[in-house]
Amino acid sequence: TDKTEFNHIKDVIDKISLSRFGIDINLNNNGKKIASFRSGANADAEARRIAEVCGKPFVESAIKIGFAAAGLSLEGWVAKPTFSRSQADLQYFFVNGRIVRDKLIVHAIRQAYSDVMYSGRHPAFVLYLQLPPEMVDVNAHPTKHEVRFRESRLVHDFIFRAIHKSIAEQRPAQDENASGSMGSESLISGRSEFAGTEFSGSGNVGNQKSTTLTPLIQESKPNTHQYATFSQSSMALPVKEQIASYDRLTQSSAEVINSIDGDEAEQEEHPLGFALGQLHGIYILAQNKGGLILVDMHAAHERITYEKMKAEHESKSIVAQPLLVPITITVSRNEANIVEESKEFFQEIGLEVDRMGAETIVVRQVPAYLYKADAVTLVKDIISDLAAEGMSNRGREAVNHVLATMACHGSVRAHRQLTIPEMNSLLRQMEQTERIEQCNHGRPTWTSLSMDDLDKLFLRGR
Numbered sequence: 001t002d003k004t005e006f007n008h009i010k011d012v013i014d015k016i017s018l019s020r021f022g023i024d025i026n027l028n029n030n031g032k033k034i035a036s037f038r039s040g041a042n043a044d045a046e047a048r049r050i051a052e053v054c055g056k057p058f059v060e061s062a063i064k065i066g067f068a069a070a071g072l073s074l075e076g077w078v079a080k081p082t083f084s085r086s087q088a089d090l091q092y093f094f095v096n097g098r099i100v101r102d103k104l105i106v107h108a109i110r111q112a113y114s115d116v117m118y119s120g121r122h123p124a125f126v127l128y129l130q131l132p133p134e135m136v137d138v139n140a141h142p143t144k145h146e147v148r149f150r151e152s153r154l155v156h157d158f159i160f161r162a163i164h165k166s167i168a169e170q171r172p173a174q175d176e177n178a179s180g181s182m183g184s185e186s187l188i189s190g191r192s193e194f195a196g197t198e199f200s201g202s203g204n205v206g207n208q209k210s211t212t213l214t215p216l217i218q219e220s221k222p223n224t225h226q227y228a229t230f231s232q233s234s235m236a237l238p239v240k241e242q243i244a245s246y247d248r249l250t251q252s253s254a255e256v257i258n259s260i261d262g263d264e265a266e267q268e269e270h271p272l273g274f275a276l277g278q279l280h281g282i283y284i285l286a287q288n289k290g291g292l293i294l295v296d297m298h299a300a301h302e303r304i305t306y307e308k309m310k311a312e313h314e315s316k317s318i319v320a321q322p323l324l325v326p327i328t329i330t331v332s333r334n335e336a337n338i339v340e341e342s343k344e345f346f347q348e349i350g351l352e353v354d355r356m357g358a359e360t361i362v363v364r365q366v367p368a369y370l371y372k373a374d375a376v377t378l379v380k381d382i383i384s385d386l387a388a389e390g391m392s393n394r395g396r397e398a399v400n401h402v403l404a405t406m407a408c409h410g411s412v413r414a415h416r417q418l419t420i421p422e423m424n425s426l427l428r429q430m431e432q433t434e435r436i437e438q439c440n441h442g443r444p445t446w447t448s449l450s451m452d453d454l455d456k457l458f459l460r461g462r
Contacts, residue, residue, distance in 0.1 A: 010034070014053045015099045018092050018126055021046055050077065050126060054090050057083065058124055063170065065127075067162040070154060071135070074162045076127035081116040081167065081438045083124060090124035095136060097128075101145050105129075108156045112163035115400060116435050118442040129159070168434040172271040172446065272431055272446070275423035281415035284423045291450040297418065297426060298411055299439035304429050305369060306407035306440050309349075313403060318350040319368040327363045327375050328356065335383050336361055342386055349402060353379060373409040381405050404440040 006029055017025050017037045027035040037049055051059045061083035066075045079090075093105055113123045135155075140148035149155045272295070273288025286293040312318045331339070339346070340355045350367030363375050370378060385402050412418070418426075430436045430446070439445055455461055 015092065017049060018053055019094055019097055019099065021049060054092075054124070054126065058090060062126075063166055065162060065166040067158075067165075069158060071132055072155065072158050073130040074127060074159060075130075077125065078127070078163055078166060079124040080170070081113060081123070081442055082444045084117055084121035084442070085124055086121065088122040091122070092126045094128045095138075095147055096130060096133065098138065098144070100147050102147055104149065104152055104156050105159060108159040109163060112160050112167065115440075116167060116438045116442055121442065125163075129155075131155070170435070170437055172431055172436065270427070270431065272427040275420050275427060277420075278418060278423070281417055284418075284426065286423070286427060288448075291448060291452075291454060293427075293446060293448050295427070295430070295446040296439075296443070297416075297423075298413060299443050300430050300436065300445040301426060302407050302411040302439045303436055303445060304426075304433050305410050306404055307433050307435065309367070309369065309403045309407055310400065313349060313399065316348075318348075320350040320352070320365045321368045321371045322352075322365040323363065323371075323375070329361050329363065329376055329379060331359055331361055331380070331383070333359055335380075335387070338383055338386050345386075346382075349382075349399075349406065351379070351382070367406065367410070370406060370410040378406065378409045381409070407440060 010027065013025065013027050013035065017035075022039050022041055023037075024039045025035070025037040026033065035052065037052065038045070040046065040048070047059050050062075058077075058079055061080045062077040063080060064077055067073070088106075091101075091106075091109075093100055093102070093109075095102075109123060109125065117123065135150045137148040137150070138144060140146055271288060272293050273286045276285045276287055278297075279285055279294075282296065282298070284293075284295040284297050286295065309318065336355050336357075336359055339353050339361050343353070346353045350365070350370075352364040354362050354364065356362050361379070363379055366373070366375055366378070382402055382405060385405055412426075436445060
C-alpha cells in the first residue's frame with residue numbers, strides 16, 4: 001500500500017539523517033512537508049535531530065560516549081538501561097558512516113546491557129564505529145546491511161567494553177547534565193584494556209572535543225553526620241567485624257535519630273543528599289540541594305551487594321562464615337546430583353554444601369554477607385539457577401546470575417526500619433557503586449523531584 005511504501009521510505013530517510021548531521025534533509029509526500037532536518041555541528045543541533053528520529057524521551061535518557069583504541073573509534077549515544085524497549089526498533093549502528101544490522105554488533109551490545117536490563121527488553125542506541133576500511137568487508141551481504149570484520153573478536157570486545165564501561169561509570173549527580181546525558185558537552189574517556197592503549201573520544205561525530213571525565217564523587221571532608229560504617233573498606237575487616245558492620249544496615253532499630261540537614265557545601269559533595277526518613281518501610285526520602293530524592297532501599301542495596309560480590313568473586317576473596325549448626329535440606333535426587341557435581345563452584349561463591357544421601361544435602365557455611373539470610377531458600381534458588389544454566393555453563397553471565405540471586409537474599413528487605421545514619425550510609429554507598437541506577441533485575445533504584453517539579457505539583461507561583 002502507499003502507506004507501507006511511504007513508511008519504508010521514511011525509515012531510510014531517518015537513517016540517512018542520523019548518518020550525516022551536516023546536511024539539510026527535507027522529506028515531502030504528496031506536496032506536504034513530512035520532515036525537515038536542519039544541519040548542525042554542535043551538541044544542541046545533534047540532540048534536536050536525534051529527538052526528531054528517536055523521540056525526546058530517548059534524548060533525555062541517553063549517555064554520550066566516545067572511545068578509541070587499537071585503530072577503532074566508537075562514538076554516539078546509548079540509552080540508560082531504565083529506558084528500554086519491547087522491540088529492537090530504536091537501534092541505529094553505523095560502520096564508517098553506513099547503517100548496518102550485524103549479529104556480532106548486536107551480541108556485543110546486548111552483552112554490555114545483560115547485567116542491568118530486564119530479560120526480553122531491548123536497549124536503544126545511536127552509535128558510530130569508525131575503523132580502517134581494510135578491517136571490514138562491506139560486501140558480505142547482498143543488501144550490504146551486514147558486514148564481516150577481519151578481527152571480529154577485537155571489534156566485539158571493543159564495543160562491549162566501551163558500552164559496559166559507559167553504563168558502569170554512571171553515578172548520581174545534582175543535575176542531568178552532570179550525569180552524562182545528551183546535554184553534556186564532554187565525552188567519556190578512560191583507560192583501555194587493549195594493551196594499555198588509551199581510550200579517548202575522537203570527536204568525529206559533530207566535531208565534539210574529548211575531555212577527561214571528572215569523577216562525580218570527590219573525596220569528601222569529615223562532617224558531623226555519623227554514618228554506619230558498612231563501606232568498601234570494611235570488606236578487609238575480620239569476619240566478626242564485617243558481620244557487625246553489616247548488621248548496622250540490615251538489623252532493625254528502635255532508636256530514633258533526628259535528621260540533621262547537611263550544610264550547602266556537604267550537599268554539593270553528596271548528590272543524593274541526606275536522609276529525612278522512610279516511607280512505609282520501603283522508600284528512603286532524602287533532601288539534596290536540588291530537591292527531593294526517593295530511593296527504593298531494597299533495589300539499591302541489592303545492586304551494592306551484587307557489585308561487591310562480583311568484585312570479591314573475581315579477586316577470589318569472598319569471605320565465608322561457618323554455620324554454628326549445619327542445616328540439612330531434603331531435595332530431589334537430581335538436585336542432589338547438581339550439588340555433588342558443583343561442589344567446587346559452591347566453594348567459589350562462599351558456600352559449603354555437601355551431599356549426605358540420595359536426596360539429602362547439608363549446608364555448612366555461607367558468605368559473611370548472607371549469614372542472616374534464609375540458607376534453605378538461598379541454596380534451593382542457586383540449585384535452580386544451576387539447573388537452568390546447565391552444568392557445563394560456567395561463563396561470566398552464568399556466574400553473575402547466581403551472584404545476583406545471592407545478592408537479592410542478602411539485601412535489606414522491604415519494611416525493614418532503618419535509622420537515619422543507616423539510610424545515609426546507604427546513600428553514600430550508592431554514590432560510589434557502579435551501575436547503581438538499576439537493581440540486578442533492571443528496575444530503577446532511585447529518582448528525584450526538583451524544587452521546580454514540586455512547585456508545579458502544588459501550583460506555586462501561578
